[in-house]
Amino acid sequence: MPRCSADALRDYCYQVLTASEVAPDCAAAVADVLVDADLTGVSSHGVSRMAIYLQRLNAGLVSRTNQIRIVRESPSAVVIDAGNTLGALSAKFAMETCIRKARETGCCFATVRNSNHFGAAAYYTKLAAAQDMIGFASTNLNGKIAPYGAAEPFMGTDPISIAAPSGGKPVVLDMTPSVVALGKLILAQKLGQSIPEGWALDREGNPTTDPAEGRKGSLIPIGGPKGSGLAIAVEILCGVLSGAGYGSQLHDLYVMDEPQGIGHFIGAIDIAHFIDVDSFKSALSAMAGEIKGLRKAEGVGEIFLPGEQSFNRMERNLREGIDLPEPVYQELLDLGRPFGLSL
Amino acid sequence: MPRCSADALRDYCYQVLTASEVAPDCAAAVADVLVDADLTGVSSHGVSRMAIYLQRLNAGLVSRTNQIRIVRESPSAVVIDAGNTLGALSAKFAMETCIRKARETGCCFATVRNSNHFGAAAYYTKLAAAQDMIGFASTNLNGKIAPYGAAEPFMGTDPISIAAPSGGKPVVLDMTPSVVALGKLILAQKLGQSIPEGWALDREGNPTTDPAEGRKGSLIPIGGPKGSGLAIAVEILCGVLSGAGYGSQLHDLYVMDEPQGIGHFIGAIDIAHFIDVDSFKSALSAMAGEIKGLRKAEGVGEIFLPGEQSFNRMERNLREGIDLPEPVYQELLDLGRPFGLSL
Numbered sequence: 001m002p003r004c005s006a007d008a009l010r011d012y013c014y015q016v017l018t019a020s021e022v023a024p025d026c027a028a029a030v031a032d033v034l035v036d037a038d039l040t041g042v043s044s045h046g047v048s049r050m051a052i053y054l055q056r057l058n059a060g061l062v063s064r065t066n067q068i069r070i071v072r073e074s075p076s077a078v079v080i081d082a083g084n085t086l087g088a089l090s091a092k093f094a095m096e097t098c099i100r101k102a103r104e105t106g107c108c109f110a111t112v113r114n115s116n117h118f119g120a121a122a123y124y125t126k127l128a129a130a131q132d133m134i135g136f137a138s139t140n141l142n143g144k145i146a147p148y149g150a151a152e153p154f155m156g157t158d159p160i161s162i163a164a165p166s167g168g169k170p171v172v173l174d175m176t177p178s179v180v181a182l183g184k185l186i187l188a189q190k191l192g193q194s195i196p197e198g199w200a201l202d203r204e205g206n207p208t209t210d211p212a213e214g215r216k217g218s219l220i221p222i223g224g225p226k227g228s229g230l231a232i233a234v235e236i237l238c239g240v241l242s243g244a245g246y247g248s249q250l251h252d253l254y255v256m257d258e259p260q261g262i263g264h265f266i267g268a269i270d271i272a273h274f275i276d277v278d279s280f281k282s283a284l285s286a287m288a289g290e291i292k293g294l295r296k297a298e299g300v301g302e303i304f305l306p307g308e309q310s311f312n313r314m315e316r317n318l319r320e321g322i323d324l325p326e327p328v329y330q331e332l333l334d335l336g337r338p339f340g341l342s343l
Numbered sequence: 344m345p346r347c348s349a350d351a352l353r354d355y356c357y358q359v360l361t362a363s364e365v366a367p368d369c370a371a372a373v374a375d376v377l378v379d380a381d382l383t384g385v386s387s388h389g390v391s392r393m394a395i396y397l398q399r400l401n402a403g404l405v406s407r408t409n410q411i412r413i414v415r416e417s418p419s420a421v422v423i424d425a426g427n428t429l430g431a432l433s434a435k436f437a438m439e440t441c442i443r444k445a446r447e448t449g450c451c452f453a454t455v456r457n458s459n460h461f462g463a464a465a466y467y468t469k470l471a472a473a474q475d476m477i478g479f480a481s482t483n484l485n486g487k488i489a490p491y492g493a494a495e496p497f498m499g500t501d502p503i504s505i506a507a508p509s510g511g512k513p514v515v516l517d518m519t520p521s522v523v524a525l526g527k528l529i530l531a532q533k534l535g536q537s538i539p540e541g542w543a544l545d546r547e548g549n550p551t552t553d554p555a556e557g558r559k560g561s562l563i564p565i566g567g568p569k570g571s572g573l574a575i576a577v578e579i580l581c582g583v584l585s586g587a588g589y590g591s592q593l594h595d596l597y598v599m600d601e602p603q604g605i606g607h608f609i610g611a612i613d614i615a616h617f618i619d620v621d622s623f624k625s626a627l628s629a630m631a632g633e634i635k636g637l638r639k640a641e642g643v644g645e646i647f648l649p650g651e652q653s654f655n656r657m658e659r660n661l662r663e664g665i666d667l668p669e670p671v672y673q674e675l676l677d678l679g680r681p682f683g684l685s686l
Contacts, residue, residue, distance in 0.1 A: 076419040077449025077616040106420025107610075109450050111617050134584065149646040150637040162576045164583075171579065173572040205640065223565030229516040229649040232634070233505045236514065240507075240626045241477065241617050248633060267450075273420040274454050274584050283583045290591060291575070294493040297548060303492040306572040 002329040003321040004343060010035040012336065012343045013050055019339035020054055022086075023065040029089040033119040038322045041313035042174075044183025045120040048190065048328045050335055052253060053086070053117075059256050062086060062116050068093050076101060078110040079242075084259050087118030091137065091264050095124040098268040099131050106274070109136075109267035111242035116260050117141075117253050122174035122307065124266060125163035129170040132277045134269040135163045140238035140262055143247035145178050146218040148228035151205040153218035154247045156262075157182045158234035163307070165271075167285035172307025177227035177234070178219035185211040185219075186254075190327055237265035345672040346664040347686060353378040355679065355686045356393055362682035363397055365429075366408040372432040376462040381665045383653035385517075387526025388463040391533065391671045393678055395596060396429070396460075402599050405429060405459050411436050419444060421453040422585075427602045430461030434480065434607050438467040441611040442474050449617070452479070452610035454585035459603050460484075460596050465517035465650065467609060468506035472513040475620045477612040478506045483581035483605055486590035488521050489561040491571035494548040496561035497590045499605075500525045501577035506650070508614075510628035515650025520570040520577070521562035528554040528562075529597075533670055580608035 004012075010031045017027035030053065038046030056062045067083025068090055078097050082090035094110040101108035118124070121137040128135025141156025159181070161174040176182075180199045188195050189211040197207050200214025208214050221227030239246035244263025251258040271280050288305050296303060324332070332343055347355075353374045360370035373396065381389030399405045410426025411433055421440050425433035437453040444451035461467070464480040471478025484499025502524070504517040519525075523542045531538050532554040540550050543557025551557050564570030582589035587606025594601040614623050631648050639646060667675070675686055 072617070074449035074616045075447070076445075076451070077613070079617050102419075104418070105448055106417035107450060107452050108419070109612060134580070146640070147634050147637065147646060149640055149643040150634070151640045152638045154634055154637060162579075164576075164579050171575065173576050175566075175569045175572060177569075179566065222569050223518075223522065225649070226518045226520075226565050227569075229518060232514065232649060233507075233516050235630065236505075236507050236627060237477070240623055240630060241612075241614065243618050243622070243626075246626075246630050269452060269584075270420070271584065273417045274415070274422050275586050279586070280583055283586075283589075284579060287578065287583060287589050291490050291493070291497055294490065294497060295495045297489075297492055297494045300492040303490060306568070306575060 001323045001325060003323050005321050006035050006039050006318060008343065009038065009047060009322060012332070012341065013047060015341050016050065016054070016336045016339065019341060020057060021064050022057060025066055026064065026086045026089050029092050030086055033088040033123050036123050037120040039314045039317045040122070040310035041317070042120050042310065043325070044181060044187045047324070047332060048187060049117070049119065051331050054335060055256070061256065061259050076105045076108045078108065080110055080112045082112050082115035084114050084116065087116040087139070090115045091118040091124050091139070091266060092127070094264060094266040095127050095135065095137065095268065098266055099128055099133060102133060102268040102270040107267065107269040109265065112264040112266065113242040113244035114259070115244070115262055115264055117262070118264060120174060121159040121161035122163065122172050122310070125161040126170060126172060128268040129163040129165040129172070132165055132271050134271065135161070136267040137161045137264065138234045138238055139264045140235050140244065140246060140250065142250040142252045142260070144182055144219050145221050145228070145231050146201070147232065148221065148225040155231035155235050156247060156250065157219055158231050158238065160230065160234060164284060165281055166288060167281045168288070169308060169311045171284065171288065171305050172310065174307070177221050177230040179222055180219070182215070182219065185214050189215070191325060234265070238263040241265065344666045344668060346666050348664050349378050349382050349661060351686065352381065352390060352665060355675070355684065356390060358684050359393065359397070359679045359682065362684060363400060364407055365400060368409055369407065369429045369432050372435050373429050376431040376466050379466050380463040382657045382660045383465070384656035384660070385463050385653065386668070387524060387530045390667070390675060391530060392460070392462065394674050397678060398599070404599065404602050419448045419451045421451065423453055423455040425455050425458035427457050427459065430459040430482070433458045434461040434467050434482070434609060435470070437607060437609040438470050438478065438480065438611065441609055442471055442476060445476060445611040445613040450610065450612040452608065455607040455609065456585040456587035457602070458587070458605055458607055460605070461607060463517060464502040464504035465506065465515050465653070468504040469513060469515060471611040472506040472508040472515070475508055475614050477614065478504070479610040480504045480607065481577045481581055482607045483578050483587065483589060483593065485593040485595045487525055487562050488564050488571070488574050489544070490575065491564065491568040498574035498578050499590060499593065500562055501574050501581065503573065503577060507627060508624055509631060510624045511631070512651060512654045514627065514631065514648050515653065517650070520564050520573040522565055523562065525558070525562065528557050532558070534668060577608070581606040584608065
């Protein structure tokens with residue numbers, strides 16, 4: 001499998017994007033968000049998305065420049081219209097704004113509307129954790145999960161990420177309310193693999209192991225009404241509170257018809273307004289240590305905190321480079337070739 | 344089955360508590376929180392908890408008076424020490440404080456430490472929804488859920504509630520990250536019923552249908568690492584950020600050794616700082632209508648939004664009265680008898 005350093009991969013993505021007339025600030029944000037996902041082993045949300053991003057940019061469905069505008073601002077609330085800017089820049093701007101304002105007031109939340117796919121939610125919450133804050137990030141997406149009791153999809157595979165700093169690695173939860181993220185189906189399809197039963201239903205509502213059929217049908221939520229309810233809550237925050245719209249009103253990243261029009265809900269809680277930061281970090285480290293030291297379930301070698309395995313993979317990938325599956329690597333080369341760029 | 348009006352039940356609980364020398368503000372908060380749960384059909388968190396609350400009060404494990412103190416305050420952050428006050432009053436105070444401050448700044452979050460069992464989390468988020476805000480409430484509890492990969496419990500059955508107002512009924516999610524709440528096991532044990540497989544594991548980590556064995560073992564989280572991660576996130580917010588402590592440091596409501604020492608994390612987001620409130624409510628009503636109108640899964644008569652069935656039960660119970668299972672009714676009568684009180 002081809003292997004690249006994170007720096008080389010980030011630089012290549014940036015070069016391809018700017019060669020495609022994407023503004024430098026937009027290109028840098030996208031390259032950083034995607035390569036961070038590959039670094040942490042979340043390849044479903046990594047550079048494998050470059051092709052579709054460029055396809056949408058070239059089709060005029062996403063703005064090539066920063067069109068972000070603060071529509072309304074209170075001490076602890078920000079309303080952002082992304083103006084169809086790339087999701088990576090819009091969400092990063094939202095989190096940086098929340099971090100700045102939370103430092104003053106204790107916490108701040110932002111809604112973002114008219115935005116686009118922002119990659120892995122954990123990227124943004126880690127920005128907050130690095131500033132000694134607890135970060136929250138979520139986005140809505142067009143309908144892929146069926147509400148509990150329904151036979152057709154409505155809510156997106158709306159991720160929820162929460163990150164908090166500790167004395168060691170931050171604890172970073174990043175989950176969709178479905179059993180798996182849509183990215184897992186997209187990658188399986190790209191790699192020609194089947195998916196396990198229990199991940200998705202086909203258009204008729206029957207279990208399927210074909211990722212293509214699952215993408216046409218719906219993803220299964222965790223815990224029945226609970227995962228369904230979490231996804232509805234994210235639609236309320238990202239779609240209704242932001243004014244972006246919800247499930248049925250949003251557009252699919254992979255359908256070349258309209259701007260996605262999705263919304264994000266992003267926030268930061270400044271730990272220092274609640275408790276001494278060092279006490280917080282050492283208490284979280286102690287808690288993490290206690291969890292890791294628990295009696296293990298049969299067949300389990302190590303108990304991991306949320307995000308811990310991602311950080312382990314990042315450390316290894318920073319040292320050894322990022323493995324790119326052959327189809328993803330070839331696709332990346334195809335994207336740079338017209339500009340004489342090579343990875 | 345004996346049936347009482349909500350007013351009569353609330354008044355009886357208040358009388359029993361004040362007769363037991365609980366201060367009027369504490370008694371009123373507890374009676375209202377418990378009866379609200381019975382009204383909405385969540386009887387596991389209703390007046391069936393009166394007996395254990397009184398047992399703890401009489402054992403000196405919970406304060407009979409309001410000992411709540413704001414330790415630190417920022418424009419959008421509040422740190423509360425409950426001073427071992429009853430959880431109902433502490434959490435209600437926290438939410439009311441957040442609502443007041445969110446009106447000014449856009450949002451506010453509060454941590455509460457040294458608190459006690461607060462009943463159903465939905466009670467507090469509904470207070471925010473009634474003020475045109477989005478409410479958040481969670482609490483930690485002593486360890487009952489095993490982290491993903493562990494064979495013993497660590498996190499509590501930490502509920503997460505989110506509520507938002509619509510043009511009709513508010514949407515109110517209230518869920519624990521376990522397949523069922525501990526209250527369901529407690530009630531099953533009280534009623535002498537067995538529980539379905541998939542709810543709980545015994546002390547050895549094996550599936551059990553005996554609620555007593557499940558209470559000694561651990562509850563199963565939804566979605567493996569996802570439900571486990573959500574519970575860890577709640578422990579971070581309610582236990583580490585609040586300074587209350589987490590799973591292993593907390594005390595069981597049903598063990599008469601120490602104050603529970605639990606923490607809450609409560610907040611309000613003022614919709615008006617983000618979007619016109621009427622637009623929000625009508626958009627949420629429209630979304631709810633679309634969800635209810637989806638094609639139904641086989642065997643499903645109606646699709647319900649989170650909290651919708653609770654509101655339907657409340658409307659019926661306000662009209663027809665609350666059915667109390669015989670053992671719960673007898674227990675309540677026993678509590679009032681020493682004071683000459685009768686229901």
